[in-house]
Amino acid sequence: NAGVTQTPKFRILKIGQSMTLQCTQDMNHNYMYWYRQDPGMGLKLIYYSVGAGITDKGEVPNGYNVSRSTTEDFPLRLELAAPSQTSVYFCASKSRTSSSYEQYFGPGTRLTVT
């Protein structure tokens, strides 16, 4: 199992550009999440999804969009990138079963907007 994979690992964007961060999981997890981690801070929830076709906002959704057309994929779209979006982005997934607690994290994408 590859677990949760994210691409790219690093990216530099100019202000106003757009890009999509890819996230794929092969564990058949229903729940998926996007977090951002700013320097010296903990992770903050951007968006989450409880299943294909269902997404909802987390704590810091402004400037981002998501979609969930399949169970496996949960891409994060940045429109009109701003310096405030410079961060490390983590995707995570979790099983829906009540006995499952752990969120499995991808390796992160480091994004710099200049």
Added chain:
Amino acid sequence: AQTVTQSQPEMSVQEAETVTLSCTYDTSESDYYLFWYKQPPSRQMILVIRQEAYKQQNATENRFSVNFQKAAKSFSLKISDSQLGDAAMYFCAYRSAEHSGGGADGLTFGKGTHLIIQP
């Protein structure tokens, strides 16, 4: 909204010694989960230990144990026999057990504690 506070930005411990990392949280919920995650320089988030709020017994995983004080809303992590590989950022995290939407199923993280192991 829930908040998680880690008051120690950095801790240092001698190899083979014991260290305790502090975490407090604020919530009005009665049912929830608490976690400690380790983030080494590779950035990978690794689950260290978890605690269900309805369980009075403190969780233990090998050299890692917690002191869960529900009334005080405190959840500290004790690392025994510290090893060089324990050096990392440690994050305390909270998750509601109530699937009421509004991001309730996502994790709320503290700012982290940087743990240094002195050889």
